[in-house]
Amino acid sequence: MGSSLFLQLLVNGLIVGTLYGVVAMCFVLIYKSTQVVNFAQGEFLLIGAWTCWWLVTSMALPFYVAFPMTFLFMMVFGIALQMIVLRPLIGEPVISVIMVTIGLSIFFQAVMKSIFGVWAQPFPEIFPVKSVDILGLSVQPAYLMSLVVSVVIMGAFAWFFKYSRMGLAMRATAFNQQVAQSLGISVKAVFATAWAISAMVSALAGVVVGMVNGVSSALSFFGIKVFPAVIVGGLDSIIGAVVGGLIIGVLENLAEYADGQYLHVGNLYTVAPFYVLVIILMIKPYGLFGTKTIERV
Amino acid sequence: MISSSLIPCGQFKTTYAADTTIFLTPASRYWCFAGILLAAASPLVLSNYLLALMIQIGFYGIAALGLNILVGCTGQISLGHAAFFGFGAFASAWLNNSFGVPVLLAIPLAGVMTTLLGLLFGIPAGRLKGLYLAIATFASQFILEDFFARANWFTGGSSGAMANPISLFGMELSGDKSFFYVVLFFVVVMYLLGTNLLRTRDGRAFVAVRDHYLSAEVMGINLTKYRILSFGISSFYAGVGGALYGHYLGYVSAEGFTILLSIQFLGMIIIGGMGSVMGTLMGTAFMVLLPEGTEAAVSTIKHFTGDIPALTSALAYIKEAAIGLAIVLFLIFEPDGLVHRWRLIKSYWKLYPFSY
Numbered sequence: 001m002g003s004s005l006f007l008q009l010l011v012n013g014l015i016v017g018t019l020y021g022v023v024a025m026c027f028v029l030i031y032k033s034t035q036v037v038n039f040a041q042g043e044f045l046l047i048g049a050w051t052c053w054w055l056v057t058s059m060a061l062p063f064y065v066a067f068p069m070t071f072l073f074m075m076v077f078g079i080a081l082q083m084i085v086l087r088p089l090i091g092e093p094v095i096s097v098i099m100v101t102i103g104l105s106i107f108f109q110a111v112m113k114s115i116f117g118v119w120a121q122p123f124p125e126i127f128p129v130k131s132v133d134i135l136g137l138s139v140q141p142a143y144l145m146s147l148v149v150s151v152v153i154m155g156a157f158a159w160f161f162k163y164s165r166m167g168l169a170m171r172a173t174a175f176n177q178q179v180a181q182s183l184g185i186s187v188k189a190v191f192a193t194a195w196a197i198s199a200m201v202s203a204l205a206g207v208v209v210g211m212v213n214g215v216s217s218a219l220s221f222f223g224i225k226v227f228p229a230v231i232v233g234g235l236d237s238i239i240g241a242v243v244g245g246l247i248i249g250v251l252e253n254l255a256e257y258a259d260g261q262y263l264h265v266g267n268l269y270t271v272a273p274f275y276v277l278v279i280i281l282m283i284k285p286y287g288l289f290g291t292k293t294i295e296r297v
Numbered sequence: 298m299i300s301s302s303l304i305p306c307g308q309f310k311t312t313y314a315a316d317t318t319i320f321l322t323p324a325s326r327y328w329c330f331a332g333i334l335l336a337a338a339s340p341l342v343l344s345n346y347l348l349a350l351m352i353q354i355g356f357y358g359i360a361a362l363g364l365n366i367l368v369g370c371t372g373q374i375s376l377g378h379a380a381f382f383g384f385g386a387f388a389s390a391w392l393n394n395s396f397g398v399p400v401l402l403a404i405p406l407a408g409v410m411t412t413l414l415g416l417l418f419g420i421p422a423g424r425l426k427g428l429y430l431a432i433a434t435f436a437s438q439f440i441l442e443d444f445f446a447r448a449n450w451f452t453g454g455s456s457g458a459m460a461n462p463i464s465l466f467g468m469e470l471s472g473d474k475s476f477f478y479v480v481l482f483f484v485v486v487m488y489l490l491g492t493n494l495l496r497t498r499d500g501r502a503f504v505a506v507r508d509h510y511l512s513a514e515v516m517g518i519n520l521t522k523y524r525i526l527s528f529g530i531s532s533f534y535a536g537v538g539g540a541l542y543g544h545y546l547g548y549v550s551a552e553g554f555t556i557l558l559s560i561q562f563l564g565m566i567i568i569g570g571m572g573s574v575m576g577t578l579m580g581t582a583f584m585v586l587l588p589e590g591t592e593a594a595v596s597t598i599k600h601f602t603g604d605i606p607a608l609t610s611a612l613a614y615i616k617e618a619a620i621g622l623a624i625v626l627f628l629i630f631e632p633d634g635l636v637h638r639w640r641l642i643k644s645y646w647k648l649y650p651f652s653y
Contacts, residue, residue, distance in 0.1 A: 107621030114614035
């Protein structure tokens with residue numbers, strides 16, 4: 001019993017971890033290119049998932065139509081958010097930028113709750129719910145699909161940053177805004193693209209999680225879990241975000257295992273990542289892969 | 298940020314001592330006394346409901362002042378203020394219930410306990426700044442919330458703790474009217490202490506750390522010491538405010554001290570004006586009255602359109618959304634807060650018919 005449960009939790013951790021990794025990647029994308037810490041990342045998942053859910057259930061659209069529409073909506077949403085709210089704050093102190101994203105997060109969460117209610121709504125069945133057996137472990141197909149989707153997204157990110165023109169422009173902007181601008185890169189366009197991509201990919205993650213667990217405001221908790229992941233990985237490293245996400249996902253499930261089997265303190269599942277966060281911040285604030293440029297005092 | 302307010306003509310200072318008085322002008326001193334007197338007389342006129350709102354402004358205002366000293370004056374970000382506020386509430390109830398410490402003494406003692414906790418959680422502040430500190434305090438909020446839910450001996454666990462009302466000379470001060478005076482007393486004392494702190498060497502050191510930490514260090518300010526000290530002081534304020542909150546409600550439970558309250562505290566000081574003592578109180582009043590204002594607005598809409606069930610059921614969320622929206626709008630349109638707006642109004646009337 002013990003070891004099979006352990007394995008099961010490990011696999012769960014890896015799957016949830018890849019999702020954390022994807023969301024963390026979106027977070028890092030925004031931080032890296034626009035220097036904004038996005039506390040509203042979880043709300044992107046929430047908004048994306050609710051939009052898709054609404055299109056599929058209330059509008060009765062087939063999933064393959066609703067999904068691209070959600071994507072389109074999130075793209076517009078991300079760009080609008082950047083242009084209306086974040087652009088006036090360029091050059092303001094860190095606290096203002098942090099507080100604006102926190103304010104947005106409260107606002108969107110409340111708006112979503114008032115529109116769609118607080119209860120979890122199940123997604124109509126798109127993939128079979130029956131678990132499949134892989135090496136004696138039962139895994140939900142939606143989870144498997146989320147694993148595949150996550151890996152595809154990660155690959156797409158790698159390709160985007162390495163080979164595409166926009167990706168190159170983004171890397172240049174992240175490296176040095178003024179130099180990038182003098183080379184003819186439109187920093188405004190880069191900022192808008194970063195937010196758009198981040199919103200779209202987060203929405204994708206939101207839809208995937210929504211399919212498995214149902215859509216509810218609990219989705220925004222992903223945005224909070226992102227912080228341990230990005231700090232462990234390093235705030236400005238895309239690879240770090242993926243690794244950090246995996247580590248946090250596995251750690252969370254191991255904490256649950258240790259909790260259930262030996263410690264019996266309860267709730268360790270949610271708090272353990274934050275202990276790790278504080279410890280990492282104390283000993284290695286730039287994380288595993290981050291650049292060591294932060295000022296130490 | 299804090300800046301010299303409008304000093305009227307003829308108010309020139311010839312000594313350093315005169316330049317660092319608590320009240321910069323005699324007029325501001327008289328206004329302040331008048332304000333306190335007015336507040337003290339208000340229970341005679343105001344209804345219990347309005348009085349309850351004033352009491353809320355009082356204890357939240359005390360905690361918000363602590364946060365303003367930390368964020369506005371020292372430039373350290375804390376996303377975990379509500380946890381310290383809650384710790385103060387639990388600590389005061391615990392001291393009173395377990396050791397029989399009189400409540401009036403337990404409140405400042407709770408403040409001291411919270412200070413110790415704040416110093417402990419402030420240690421990362423000695424090493425981190427800006428965004429990293431924000432994330433560290435964010436984590437400490439969750440860690441403390443978890444502690445509240447778990448530490449049965451201290452908080453009563455999930456069922457919460459009872460907090461006895463304040464008694465003085467055998468009289469129980471439990472009604473809104475009598476509790477109002479207790480809160481008023483604490484507000485006056487804490488705000489005086491806060492204003493006083495900002496004109497001492499330590500207070501000016503905080504501002505120096507905020508404005509340019511390298512220059513501050515060159516001038517002989519121990520950065521680590523002052524950053525952690527600032528955390529301690531802010532926690533003291535949070536603890537006292539929290540203790541008052543606990544004894545006012547008579548019951549403390551962990552659900553009250555979530556991240557949302559932390560954000561509300563930050564909202565208070567942003568809306569009021571960062572680094573301004575006066576602004577803290579304005580911002581707190583704004584934040585406490587905002588849900589009431591929202592409710593009034595919603596009922597006005599309903600008055601014109603007839604009852605909309607969706608609007609009624611969504612009222613709680615509309616209030617929550619209003620908080621977020623207020624923070625965002627203030628940061629975009631008035632980043633210096635209400636206190637700046639107040640100064641603009643004053644200067645407008647000072648020069649009234651000829652504005653140039």
